[in-house]
Structure formats: C-alpha cells, structure tokens
Amino acid sequence: MLCQRGGPAAVPPDAPAHGAGPAAACGCACRVPARFGIRLPGLQPDFGRNFMKNRILRPLALVVLLFTAACSLFGSADGGESLTPQPTGQVQVLTTAVPPVEAAARAYLDAWAAFDYENMYALLTQLSRDAMTFEQYEERYVNVALEATLTSVEYEILQSLVNPANAQVAYRVTLNSALVGPITRDTTMGLSLEAGVWHVVWDDSLILPELAGGNTLSMQRFEPTRGQIYDINGQILAGDSEAVAVQVIPSNIVEEDSDGLVSQLSALVGVRGSILSDLIFDEDAPFLVPIGVVSADEFEAREQFLEPYFNYIRFDRYFTRLYPLGSGGAHAIGYVGQVGAEEAEELSRQGVPIDAVIGKLGIERWGETYLAGQRGGELYVISPEGQRVTILARRDAQAAQSITLTLDRDLQGETQLAIKDFTAAAVVLERDTGRILAMASSPAFDPNSADFANPVSQWSTYFPDDAGRFFNRATEGQYPPGSVFKMVPFAAALESELYTVESSYFCGHTWTGLGEDSPLEDWTLAKGLPASGELTLPQALMRSCNPWFYEIGLSLYSNGFPDLIAETARAFGLGSPTGLETLTEASGQITTPNTSTTDSAPPFNAAQQAIGQSDTLVTPLQMAVLAAAIGNGGTLYQPQLVEQVVSTDGQAILAFEPEVTATLPLSEQILGAIQDALRLVVNDPRGTAYRRFSGFSIVVYGKTGTASVGPGITPHAWFVGYTNQGREDLPDIAIAVVVENIGEGSDFAAPMFRRIVEAYFFGSPQIPYPWESQIGVLDPEFFNPSPTPGPDEEGGDGGDGGPIIVTPSP
Numbered sequence: 001m002l003c004q005r006g007g008p009a010a011v012p013p014d015a016p017a018h019g020a021g022p023a024a025a026c027g028c029a030c031r032v033p034a035r036f037g038i039r040l041p042g043l044q045p046d047f048g049r050n051f052m053k054n055r056i057l058r059p060l061a062l063v064v065l066l067f068t069a070a071c072s073l074f075g076s077a078d079g080g081e082s083l084t085p086q087p088t089g090q091v092q093v094l095t096t097a098v099p100p101v102e103a104a105a106r107a108y109l110d111a112w113a114a115f116d117y118e119n120m121y122a123l124l125t126q127l128s129r130d131a132m133t134f135e136q137y138e139e140r141y142v143n144v145a146l147e148a149t150l151t152s153v154e155y156e157i158l159q160s161l162v163n164p165a166n167a168q169v170a171y172r173v174t175l176n177s178a179l180v181g182p183i184t185r186d187t188t189m190g191l192s193l194e195a196g197v198w199h200v201v202w203d204d205s206l207i208l209p210e211l212a213g214g215n216t217l218s219m220q221r222f223e224p225t226r227g228q229i230y231d232i233n234g235q236i237l238a239g240d241s242e243a244v245a246v247q248v249i250p251s252n253i254v255e256e257d258s259d260g261l262v263s264q265l266s267a268l269v270g271v272r273g274s275i276l277s278d279l280i281f282d283e284d285a286p287f288l289v290p291i292g293v294v295s296a297d298e299f300e301a302r303e304q305f306l307e308p309y310f311n312y313i314r315f316d317r318y319f320t321r322l323y324p325l326g327s328g329g330a331h332a333i334g335y336v337g338q339v340g341a342e343e344a345e346e347l348s349r350q351g352v353p354i355d356a357v358i359g360k361l362g363i364e365r366w367g368e369t370y371l372a373g374q375r376g377g378e379l380y381v382i383s384p385e386g387q388r389v390t391i392l393a394r395r396d397a398q399a400a401q402s403i404t405l406t407l408d409r410d411l412q413g414e415t416q417l418a419i420k421d422f423t424a425a426a427v428v429l430e431r432d433t434g435r436i437l438a439m440a441s442s443p444a445f446d447p448n449s450a451d452f453a454n455p456v457s458q459w460s461t462y463f464p465d466d467a468g469r470f471f472n473r474a475t476e477g478q479y480p481p482g483s484v485f486k487m488v489p490f491a492a493a494l495e496s497e498l499y500t501v502e503s504s505y506f507c508g509h510t511w512t513g514l515g516e517d518s519p520l521e522d523w524t525l526a527k528g529l530p531a532s533g534e535l536t537l538p539q540a541l542m543r544s545c546n547p548w549f550y551e552i553g554l555s556l557y558s559n560g561f562p563d564l565i566a567e568t569a570r571a572f573g574l575g576s577p578t579g580l581e582t583l584t585e586a587s588g589q590i591t592t593p594n595t596s597t598t599d600s601a602p603p604f605n606a607a608q609q610a611i612g613q614s615d616t617l618v619t620p621l622q623m624a625v626l627a628a629a630i631g632n633g634g635t636l637y638q639p640q641l642v643e644q645v646v647s648t649d650g651q652a653i654l655a656f657e658p659e660v661t662a663t664l665p666l667s668e669q670i671l672g673a674i675q676d677a678l679r680l681v682v683n684d685p686r687g688t689a690y691r692r693f694s695g696f697s698i699v700v701y702g703k704t705g706t707a708s709v710g711p712g713i714t715p716h717a718w719f720v721g722y723t724n725q726g727r728e729d730l731p732d733i734a735i736a737v738v739v740e741n742i743g744e745g746s747d748f749a750a751p752m753f754r755r756i757v758e759a760y761f762f763g764s765p766q767i768p769y770p771w772e773s774q775i776g777v778l779d780p781e782f783f784n785p786s787p788t789p790g791p792d793e794e795g796g797d798g799g800d801g802g803p804i805i806v807t808p809s810p
Contacts, residue, residue, distance in 0.1 A: 334362020
C-alpha cells in the first residue's frame with residue numbers, strides 16, 4: 001500500500017468523515033483494491049484450510065497489524081486526540097475493480113463443453129500459450145475425447161478464491177463417455193490477471209486430476225455380438241456366422257458328373273439348377289466361378305452329398321455377417337461395412353471404434369441402435385512410461401437386440417429372381433394390413449460381398465455404380481405411371497357426377513378434343529389393331545382406352561373440376577411419402593393442369609394427366625399401397641417393414657401393428673366399379689392382360705401400364721393389382737411391378753406379377769416367361785429381334801406420350 005501525506009483532498013459524499021477509521025486517522029490518500037479480501041461462497045472447511053491457512057490468513061493478519069500499529073502513532077482508534085497535528089485536507093479512497101473470476105472460468109468450461117478448442121486456447125495465459133502450440137493443445141483434448149469416447153462435458157463451479165493478480169476456481173467436471181458412462185471429478189483451475197482480464201493457467205489436471213504429469217487415457221473396448229435380422233417366419237435374413245464360400249472349377253468337370261454336381265449345388269445354395277448350369281457352363285466362364293456363400297452349418301449338413309464332387313468345388317471358410325438371400329432383399333435388409341473416414345470422428349465419440357462394422361443401408365442402418373447393442377469398455381490412466389496407473393471407469397457390454405421383419409424370406413427371394421434380369425422394382429404387400437412381404441430392386445448387389453474377407457466378393461465390380469445397384473427403385477424410384485394411373489380419373493369422373501358407369505364413348509384411333517390440328521392417338525393405332533369402339537367407363541379401363549380418358553381429363557377441367565384428378569390422386573396416397581419410416585422414400589409428384597411443371601397449355605396437361613402422363617410421378621411402393629386399398633375395401637395402410645424388436649430373452653421391446661393412414665374418399669358403388677373394371681382387365685378376353693392370366697386359378701385384379709418417358713426412348717412397363725382368394729392360411733396380397741425402358745406392361749410387368757403370385761400361392765414359379773427357355777434362364781433369341789405381337793394378341797394398356805406427343809405400344 002502506498003500512502004501519500006499532505007495536501008487537500010476531495011472526499012466523495014458517501015466517504016467516511018475525517019477521523020473515522022484508520023485511513024482517515026493516518027491522513028493518507030490510500031489506493032485500496034475493492035476486492036482485496038477473500039470471496040468464498042459456500043466455503044467448505046477443507047477448502048478454507050487448504051487455501052487460506054498458510055497462504056492468506058497469516059500474511060493478511062500481519063499486514064493488518066502493521067497497518068494498525070502505524071496508524072496508532074498518529075491517532076487513536078476511538079477518535080481521541082491525535083498525537084500529531086491533523087491535516088487540513090480530507091482523505092480520498094480510490095478503488096480498482098477486479099473482473100469476476102468465475103465468469104472467466106465459465107467461459108473456458110463452456111468452450112470445452114462445445115468442443116471449441118480455439119476459444120479455449122485463446123483464454124489461456126500468455127505463458128501457457130508460449131509453452132505449447134495450439135496444435136499440441138488441441139491434440140491433447142482431442143485424444144482425450146476420442147479415447148474416452150466423450151459425448152459431452154458438464155461442469156459445476158464450486159467456489160473461488162481471488163487475489164489481486166491471481167485466483168483459483170474449484171469446479172466439478174463430468175465427462176460423459178459413450179462406453180463407460182459418466183466420469184466425475186473435482187479439480188481446480190488457476191487463473192492469472194493479464195491486462196485486467198483473467199486468463200487460465202493451463203495444466204493437465206484441468207481435464208482430470210489423474211492426468212497431471214502428462215498421463216494419458218487408454219480404452220479397452222468390449223464389443224457385443226451384432227443382433228440377428230429375421231423374417232416373419234423366424235428364418236435368418238442377416239446374422240454373424242461362420243460361412244463357407246463356394247466356387248466351381250468348370251474345366252475340371254467331367255460330363256457324366258455335371259447333372260449331379262448342379263443338383264447338389266442347387267440344394268446347397270438355394271439357386272435353381274437351370275440358373276447354375278447357365279452360370280457354370282457358359283463358354284466365357286472364368287477358371288473359378290463363384291456360386292455363393294452359405295453358413296457352415298448348412299454346408300456341413302450337405303457335405304456328404306457334395307463329397308463325390310469335391311474335385312470340382314473349392315470351399316473357403318471364414319467368419320462374417322451372413323446374408324442367406326444374397327442379393328435378394330439387399331435394399332430392404334441392407335448391409336454392414338467399416339466406418340467411413342467422413343464419419344470416423346463422430347462415431348468414435350459414440351464409442352464406435354474405427355475398425356467396427358456398422359449398418360450402411362436398409363434395416364441394418366435403421367436398426368443400428370438395436371442391432372449393435374451397448375458397447376462397453378474399461379478406461380485406464382497410462383503413465384508417460386506406458387504403465388497402467390489406475391482404472392477410471394468400467395462398463396460391461398450389453399447384448400444386442402434382434403429385429404424381426406415382415407418380409408417372407410422365400411417370397412423375397414422369388415421376387416428378386418422374378419425381376420433379376422431387368423432394371424426393375426417390385427413390392428408385395430399383405431393386402432389387408434400393409435405389411436411388406438417382399439421388396440425387390442434390380443440391378444441389386446450381394447451384401448455378402450461387402451466383407452472383404454469373402455473369397456468370392458464382387459464388391460469392387462459394383463463401383464462406380466453406374467447401374468444404380470444401391471438405389472432402391474421400390475421406394476426411391478419416381479416414374480410416370482402411365483395407364484396404371486387411370487384408376488384415379490376413373491374415380492374422379494364418377495365422383496364429379498358428370499359420368500356414370502353406364503356412360504358410353506366411342507374409342508377410336510384418334511382423339512381431337514384439343515382441335516383437329518392436335519390429335520392424340522390410341523395405342524391400338526400404333527399396334528395396327530382395330531379401334532376399340534363404343535365402350536362404357538368400366539370397359540374403357542379394361543381396354544385402357546386413351547381417348548376415353550383424354551375426354552375425362554378435358555371434361556373435368558372444362559366443367560368446374562380442374563383440380564379433381566390431382567385431389568383424388570392425393571387422397572389415394574400419391575404425391576407424398578407413404579410413411580414408411582425404415583427406408584429412404586421419395587414423394588412422387590402430383591400437380592394440377594394449371595400448376596404443371598411442363599411448358600404445355602393447361603387443357604393439354606389435363607388430357608395427359610388423365611392417362612398418367614404430363615409430369616405425374618409415383619413410386620412402386622405408392623402404387624402397391626393404392627392397389628391394396630382398392631382391394632381391401634378402401635383402407636390406406638402405412639406400409640410396415642419391421643414387425644418387432646426383440647431382446648435376448650425373447651421379449652418384444654418394440655412391436656408394430658398395422659396403422660391406418662386414410663380411407664379412400666369413395667362410395668361403395670364407385671369403389672365396386674373400380675374393382676369390377678380391374679377384374680375385367682385380366683378376366684375378359686378383350687382385357688389388356690387377359691392373355692397373361694387366362695386359365696390362372698388365382699383370382700387376380702389388376703391394371704397394365706406403359707409409361708412414356710420421351711420421344712425415341714423405350715417406355716416403362718407397369719402392372720399393379722391384387723389377389724382375392726380369401727384364404728386364412730395365405731392372406732391376399734397387392735403387388736406393383738415396374739420395369740424400366742423395356743416396352744409394354746402387358747408383355748413384361750404382367751408376367752412378373754403372375755410369377756410372384758405363383759411363388760406366393762404355389763411355392764415356386766409354374767411357367768416360364770415368354771423370354772425364357774426354361775424358368776430362370778433367358779432365351780437369347782427373344783430380344784433379337786424384338787417381338788411384335790400378332791393380330792390375335794390384343795394385349796395393350798394404352799400408354800401415351802407426356803408433354804411431347806408420343807404413342808408407344810401399350
């Protein structure tokens with residue numbers, strides 16, 4: 001303290017009167033720190049003794065005693081007469097404010113909680129920053145965060161001790177670890193006043209007391225076994241298992257053993273013999289032909305039958321995540337893969353090691369939380385010499401849960417095979433519940449190949465993914481629906497009351513509703529078939545008559561219902577996601593004639609929208625949901641892929657029930673009229689799909705579609721429908737099939753629809769496709785040249801052009 005005698009001094013109005021206290025008695029103008037004293041909120045006995053006993057109380061007591069003794073030489077403390085003459089001036093007490101130290105501590109700890117290492121470093125003292133670079137400082141904190149699998153930092157200020165130029169703040173810090181849980185410690189932060197601002201004096205104990213002296217952390221991780229994925233019948237769709245990769249050496253095979261070899265391999269891998277023969281005996285087959293991957297248990301069960309053919313077969317055992325269906329259901333089930341570089345740091349903080357496998361697609365990704373279980377670990381403190389000092393925390397791993405899907409494994413496999421040679425998608429729903437029994441997209445990929453330990457992996461051949469193998473066309477593909485959309489304007493026409501089921505219209509080769517100079521054509525003209533003639537409205541759907549629906553579209557637009565088709569489509573669930581939460585889903589697109597994204601005039605848009613063109617887009621899943629609703633009496637269900645999540649003791653943690661999202665806004669009469677018309681499509685000799693279902697014992701309702709995608713481009717083929725068997729053991733199903741750039745719906749999508757129905761009700765396909773030499777084997781002559789239906793084949797479905805007038809085959 002510096003005291004200066006003499007001279008007058010101004011005294012603030014609230015200053016003590018002359019002679020009131022030691023400073024006045026001393027006659028000094030004294031500059032005293034305003035917070036020289038000790039601030040100890042909630043002071044604990046131990047803290048007080050540690051911080052005050054030797055460092056503060058004794059020096060402070062000595063200062064006070066010396067100060068009092070000095071002032072007593074000049075005046076009495078009780079205001080008695082001074083021993084020396086009193087100065088004529090007054091005393092001025094000047095103060096210097098010390099900034100709040102806890103605010104500085106909070107700023108540092110808040111930055112830590114935000115993992116903002118730059119701001120933390122900026123809050124250090126100059127001496128601390130001189131001692132380590134920012135990169136060294138950041139590395140220290142990042143290593144702690146990663147090794148401890150730090151998810152968050154929490155803190156609580158306990159108390160503080162302030163001196164004129166330095167301070168200490170006691171705080172409680174909790175490091176929340178993804179693997180071992182919360183780690184809580186009490187520690188102390190030192191601060192120093194630099195240029196009037198508190199800065200943090202850094203040392204290792206600011207993180208944890210145990211890290212003082214340069215100690216580090218090391219985590220021993222405990223990994224639970226990944227959970228299984230089952231189908232609706234309890235068959236495994238994905239699970240960790242010892243596997244056997246099977247390859248064949250075609251050059252070793254003698255002719256007399258070929259049939260027996262193929263038969264045994266077919267029984268082993270579950271692939272039809274005709275497909276295997278085509279693969280093995282291809283003249284361009286490689287030295288080793290990959291056949292498939294099976295579990296070690298399956299291999300051992302059939303090993304004795306394979307033994308006579310061991311000279312032709314190579315077997316490799318390895319441990320993997322096994323997908324028994326291979327590419328069947330790959331998009332829905334998904335696959336696992338190693339942590340990617342772009343997600344490594346974030347996942348590491350969640351306790352996921354960089355070499356872990358995680359769900360990358362489908363249910364494997366959606367269900368990661370359940371399938372991965374709870375990883376555990378033991379966190380050690382390691383000395384600079386590499387020795388374990390202590391265990392900070394430990395938590396055992398918790399077993400993973402399993403997921404049961406609504407998929408039927410056998411049907412899923414057959415559905416994938418049904419479309420495997422094409423760019424296509426198919427969705428099979430349980431008609432009266434919305435459960436997804438099968439979902440296939442082609443081309444596909446084999447999730448077994450994602451494991452690089454697999455000797456027959458084809459993973460590298462999938463990239464770049466120009467073919468769209470990883471694109472789920474069933475839920476993400478957005479297509480013009482073509483004539484399968486005609487159910488919507490059919491309903492809108494009846495709802496408007498401008499038409500009845502008895503309404504009749506002549507279906508000619510052309511339609512001139514937009515003017516004689518702007519004719520639109522029917523599909524029969526392009527096929528060289530007679531015009532369909534006079535048709536009622538249900539017959540128009542049966543024949544997929546374009547002129548009839550052009551007329552509906554323009555009539556509704558011109559008579560006060562310009563948006564009715566779009567409104568009906570949206571009420572039917574089109575133009576928005578279905579609500580499937582487990583997979584990525586596109587919304588499609590439904591516009592009105594006046595809001596269309598095309599450059600065409602609204603009347604033209606209205607006519608084109610009525611045949612499922614213009615800028616209308618739907619997904620196969622949406623069309624399957626709509627078909628199911630028409631078949632079940634009008635209930636739109638949210639499609640469901642997950643049946644339940646089950647704990648290790650067999651208890652259902654999550655169970656999903658069918659969920660109604662809406663009801664079709666149709667009277668029973670209108671809904672019945674749509675159903676009757678869809679039955680005519682497959683059951684009437686003039687129906688566009690009659691030749692594909694003639695004599696078929698399963699009761700089927702459906703609609704063909706051929707969707708134009710532009711001039712000179714082969715259209716997409718559609719078939720959408722449902723069964724109506726009414727069996728208790730096999731619930732009825734609804735199916736949507738789309739095949740890209742292939743041709744007519746009646747020629748391609750309808751046969752695929754039938755094959756899926758055969759597989760469901762009969763257990764296997766019953767007849768070859770028109771383009772197969774036998775079931776599962778392509779006829780190389782079929783597509784060269786392209787087939788042209790003869791005059792006796794009146795199949796067609798009324799596809800027509802979009803904004804650009806194109807009339808493809810139906």
